[in-house]
Amino acid sequence: MSEKLNNIIEQLKSLTLLEAAELVSEIEKVFGVDTSVSIASGNIANVGPAQPVVAIEAxxxxxxxDVILSDVPADKKIAILKIVRNITGLGLKESKEIVDNVPKVLKESVSKEESETIKKEIEAAGGKISLK
Structure with missing residues (x-):
């Protein structure tokens, strides 16, 4: 471990309980993390001395x-219908059903690139897409 980290550890060891609580609170504010720890087993005998724990979620x-068709203006339905047919590979009836009953999922679990391409096509035709 580097000398810098050793110094920090030594300083942490010398903190009072009140100072440690203030430090944890400040770390939560500055880094936007949650330091709360839950003990699911209910057995707290195995827990060592109280020490601040910082949980950082990746x-x-x-x-x-998921590409969702969220809005289709009435005057743009035909153009959007053609794009929906190309994207989904569905027939005219099924595609019309999607366009007439928004919001509807056009495609599920597609890559970022594909979802952005679909979004650009639909929005260029006048429709609105939401990505989830």
Whole structure:
């Protein structure tokens, strides 16, 4: 471990309980993390001395999206209907049903690139898409 980290550890060891609680509170504010710890087993005999715990959740970039047709203006239905047919591979009747009954999912679990391409096509035709 580096000397810098050793110094921080030594300083943490010398904190009073009140100072440690203030430090945890400040870490939560500054870094936007939750330091609460839940003990699911109910057996707290195995828990060591009270020490501040910082739980940092990894923020994962979403890679799969659901493409939802959320709005279709009446004067743009035919243009959007053609795009929906191309995107979904459905027939005229099924595609018309989607366009007439928005919001509807066009595609589920598609890549970011594909979802953005679909969104651009539909929005260019006058419709609105939401990605989830």
């Amino acid at each position: 923020v994962e970039e979403k890679t799969q999206f």
